[in-house]
Structure formats: C-alpha cells, structure tokens
Amino acid sequence: MVPKGISIRCFSQTRSAWNLCWPSSQFGPHRVQRSEMLNGIKIAAAKTAGTPIAACTVMFQAGSRFETNDDLGSGHFVRVTTPASGCGYTAFSKTRVLQQLGAHLTCTSNRQYIAFTLCCPLPSFKAVKYYLLDTAARSCYNEWDIEDGKPIVLDDLFRITPEQRVIDLVQRACWAGPLSNSIYCEEERVDDMSRSTLCSFVYNNFKSTECSVASVGVPFDETLKIADKIEITRCKPPEREVCMSQPRGGFEYYETGSGSDTCIAAVVPGCGASDITLVIALVDQLVCLFKHAIIAAACGTGSVQTGQHDLDYTPHGPLGLMSGADVHTRFRAFNISYDDTGVFGILCNTRAKTAYNSTCALVEFLCNVGDLDFRQLEIGKKRLKLDLALHDQEAAPSSEGLALQLACGVQLDSIHDALALIDSISVDELSCTAKCLSSKRHELAIAAVGDCGAVPQELFSG
Incomplete structure (x- = not known):
C-alpha cells in the first residue's frame, strides 16, 4: 500500500x-x-x-x-x-x-x-x-x-x-x-x-x-x-622518441597568379599544452594556454553575425576595424597549441591591389600586440567564454576535446570549470603575456598564398 x-x-x-x-x-x-x-x-x-x-x-x-x-x-x-x-x-x-x-x-x-x-x-x-x-x-x-x-x-x-x-x-x-x-x-x-x-x-x-x-x-x-x-596486451610499450622543433622565422609562399586574391599570415611562437607531472606546473600551463586564447579573442577572431547573409556582419575589433571601408579585406587572430609549443598569429584575406598595405598593417599589429588595453582584454575574456558556451552542446567536438584533454593531462569536467578558470585570470597577467608575444618579433614567420608579388618583399629579405 x-x-x-x-x-x-x-x-x-x-x-x-x-x-x-x-x-x-x-x-x-x-x-x-x-x-x-x-x-x-x-x-x-x-x-x-x-x-x-x-x-x-x-x-x-x-x-x-x-x-x-x-x-x-x-x-x-x-x-x-x-x-x-x-x-x-x-x-x-x-x-x-x-x-x-x-x-x-x-x-x-x-x-x-x-x-x-x-x-x-x-x-x-x-x-x-x-x-x-x-x-x-x-x-x-x-x-x-x-x-x-x-x-x-x-x-x-x-x-x-x-x-x-x-x-x-x-x-x-x-x-x-x-x-x-x-x-x-x-x-x-x-x-x-x-x-x-x-x-x-x-x-x-x-x-x-x-x-x-x-x-x-x-x-x-x-x-x-x-x-x-x-590493444589486448596489458603492458606499456617503450616510450616513443619525440624530436623537438625550434623557431626559424622563415617565409613560405604559394603563387596562384598575378591579380589573384591574396591570403597572408604572420605568426610568432606561442605556448603548448604538454602533460606535466607536477600539478602546480600543469595548472600554470593550462592557464598559459587560456591566456593566449583570450588575447586572440581580444584582437578579433571573426565577426558578430547579425543575419544569414554573408556580408551582413560586424567585425570584431580592434583587428577587424583595420580594413576600414574595404569589404574585401578581413583580418582575424588565431592561436594553435600542440603538445610542447604552438603559434600565435594574425591572418588576412584581401585583394592583390591592397595586399601590400594589408601585410604591413598585419605585421605592425602583431609586433605591437602588447599594447592592448585592459578594456580590450576584458572583452576578449567575454568573447572566449561565449564561444566556448556556444559549442559546448556539440557531441563530436566535445568528444574530441575530451580525448585531447586526456592526452594533455588536463581536467575540465564542464563548461563551468573553463569559465571559472577564465574568470580567475587577471587582466594584468594577460597584459604581461601580450607583451611577451610582442617581444618575440625577431622570430616572426610569414606565409603568403595568391599574388605573392604584391606582398612587400622587404619584409622577407632578412
């Protein structure tokens, strides 16, 4: 009963x-x-x-x-x-x-x-x-x-x-x-x-x-x-030897013909997400990775979509505002991290006739990324948190991200953990990291695809 x-x-x-x-x-x-x-x-x-x-x-x-x-x-x-x-x-x-x-x-x-x-x-x-x-x-x-x-x-x-x-x-x-x-x-x-x-x-x-x-x-x-x-065996195989890479600050290009649209990218060495045994060091490494991601978001990683049309967008500032009234030129920042190291850079899509000025502006912005003010860095934190929250419900990317966490020794059980970690990073720390990226200008590497003759050659003569 x-x-x-x-x-x-x-x-x-x-x-x-x-x-x-x-x-x-x-x-x-x-x-x-x-x-x-x-x-x-x-x-x-x-x-x-x-x-x-x-x-x-x-x-x-x-x-x-x-x-x-x-x-x-x-x-x-x-x-x-x-x-x-x-x-x-x-x-x-x-x-x-x-x-x-x-x-x-x-x-x-x-x-x-x-x-x-x-x-x-x-x-x-x-x-x-x-x-x-x-x-x-x-x-x-x-x-x-x-x-x-x-x-x-x-x-x-x-x-x-x-x-x-x-x-x-x-x-x-x-x-x-x-x-x-x-x-x-x-x-x-x-x-x-x-x-x-x-x-x-x-x-x-x-x-x-x-x-x-x-x-x-x-x-x-x-x-x-x-x-x-x-794997049916229950014993670990011998450790694999991993060769380290060193920055060389080179230049690569791919020519597609005179007058063709041009894509230029410039990078400096960034940070990785390596598996470190010490818990304190591991947390510092993870925080360093989030710092670089926040700075990329603060520079501008795309556009704020306001509709379904391709050209109906408002670019992220300050980087997105560099193109001015030229709708054919787009800038965005990106950060790529591997196990031990990574790259931080800026990408530009433009036409051949504006490739010279766009490349100069891109390189100048990257070399002075340490000048981002506190307000812009705070906006970068909000952008990154929004981007993480928007893609949190997608099953396949979440599964791959969780597998990558395992490989790197990182533990973020939910979006709440990531947002809390981002909030814990002070703007002063972000400013120091941005200045550190600016100090690596002597290791700058550049690549161009399109009309490579329109790109300023004096940047690559050294």
Whole structure:
C-alpha cells in the first residue's frame, strides 16, 4: 500500500534502459568518469545535458609531426582511407549500415593527433561501435584502397582553400624540425605511397601509450569495452622518441597568379599544452594556454553575425576595424597549441591591389600586440567564454576535446570549470603575456598564398 501524497513512478524493466546514459539538469557535459588501463590507454566518458546524439572518439598522438622522411604524407592517406575496408567490415558495409542507422564516422588530423569519431543516435551505438574499432585499430590499408585514395588526395591538394594553405605554410615557415611537416601529402609523393609505408607508420605511432578514448553520452562501461579491444596486451610499450622543433622565422609562399586574391599570415611562437607531472606546473600551463586564447579573442577572431547573409556582419575589433571601408579585406587572430609549443598569429584575406598595405598593417599589429588595453582584454575574456558556451552542446567536438584533454593531462569536467578558470585570470597577467608575444618579433614567420608579388618583399629579405 502506497502512503497518501507519495507519487508513483513507472520504471522500465528492460535491460536496454539500464544501459542508457541519461541526461542531467546541469548545463553541458559533466560528471566525467576517467580511468587508465595498464597498457597506457586513457579513458573518459561524459554525460550529456539532454542531446539524443552520442559520440565516441579514438585519438592517437600520431599527427604529421611524427612522420619521418620515409613516410611523409602518411597521415593524409590515413585520413582519406577511413571509409575503406577493414578486417571486419567492407567499405560498402560501412557506408550503407552507418547511413541507415543515422550515424557517421569521421577522421580529423593535424600536426599533433589523428582522431576517429563515431557520431550516432544513442540507441544505435551498440550496433555501430564495432565500425569505429574496425576503422581506428583494424584497418587493412589494402593496395587497392590506397590506389583508390590517390585521386582523392590529389583532389584535396587541388581544392584546398587559400586560408587552409596559408595556415599550413606559415607553420612550416615558423618551425625547423618535425612541426614543419605539412598535414597534406606533397603531390610528388602521392604515387610512391604504398601499403608497407602506411602499415609502418601505423605500427610505429598507433601505440597504447599515445591513445585516448573519450565519449559523450555513451555509458562508461561501453567506452571501457572499446578501449579494451584496441590493444589486448596489458603492458606499456617503450616510450616513443619525440624530436623537438625550434623557431626559424622563415617565409613560405604559394603563387596562384598575378591579380589573384591574396591570403597572408604572420605568426610568432606561442605556448603548448604538454602533460606535466607536477600539478602546480600543469595548472600554470593550462592557464598559459587560456591566456593566449583570450588575447586572440581580444584582437578579433571573426565577426558578430547579425543575419544569414554573408556580408551582413560586424567585425570584431580592434583587428577587424583595420580594413576600414574595404569589404574585401578581413583580418582575424588565431592561436594553435600542440603538445610542447604552438603559434600565435594574425591572418588576412584581401585583394592583390591592397595586399601590400594589408601585410604591413598585419605585421605592425602583431609586433605591437602588447599594447592592448585592459578594456580590450576584458572583452576578449567575454568573447572566449561565449564561444566556448556556444559549442559546448556539440557531441563530436566535445568528444574530441575530451580525448585531447586526456592526452594533455588536463581536467575540465564542464563548461563551468573553463569559465571559472577564465574568470580567475587577471587582466594584468594577460597584459604581461601580450607583451611577451610582442617581444618575440625577431622570430616572426610569414606565409603568403595568391599574388605573392604584391606582398612587400622587404619584409622577407632578412
């Protein structure tokens, strides 16, 4: 008999309901469960705030910086051959079954990592999780799949946007060492790519100590099962040797013809997010990373959209206001961080006839970024917090971000932790960091894509 005044709730008795990762009332993913296996694989699973889409990421610290002279471009081919056949499923099966169940499997890579992400409705995860394993840890890299992927790689090189190309080139100009490796396979190396090259790259870099598995909306025990099937051994492999890169302050360019639109980027060495064993040092490193992100936001990272039309925007100041009445010129700041280091820079898209003045203004602004006042830095903090909050509910980016946190030894369970950390950074500290970036002007690196003759050559003569 139920006492009066006490409501009765009906609970499902089916086993499938027990395995669902139910949402909670707090905004954003939180209540993250973490673990680490004996072989070194790091695991994390976060609940969602009501979204019906779940995502799981298998990430290896095996980006293009770990490529050698024998396997340059392997990361690009790994990305292209993601839909190819594996040990358990054919390419046709992957395409058909995943589409039927509303799921998709993607591969993203940069100079630091390669990440395989499965995004699907939560009830379908058990039916498609093995496709993620088959792609991330059981890929065959058959010769016919590589041959089929070569035209796609060439097409990627043909269709790459000037902005993507200049971001890639400016990092090559900045670094002497492994970080100068491009994330794209060079055209002259495409025909020489083979199964043995890809298998050697995967064998040397897809190690359990460099692997992290993270999920958003997937139960922790399901995430643990995926990590357990990646590597059956229970001992850690030997540590991989990592070569360090040093700034060289160089210049790279890619000519597309006289009169063509021009994209220019200038960078100075920034900071990384390396895994430091001391807790105090780790917190300082994380704070340093947020400082650089705040300064980039304070400079201006894009536009405030006020409508659906491309030209209906108000640029972020102060950097966005440098173009004046020229609607064809856009400036924005960016910050890229890897394990041990990174770059901080400014990007400009303009026409050939204004490339000279725009390049001079861009370099002058970067060399004097330490002159940002306190009001602008405070606005930068607000912009960064808004940007983090806007993208917090996206399952796939949240899953990849959580996997990257595991790799870097960082712990931010929810958006509340990130916002609190940003609020704890004083404007005086931000000003000191901005002045430190200005002091690195002698290590300035520049890249240009487009009409390179319109760019001031005196900047590169030294």
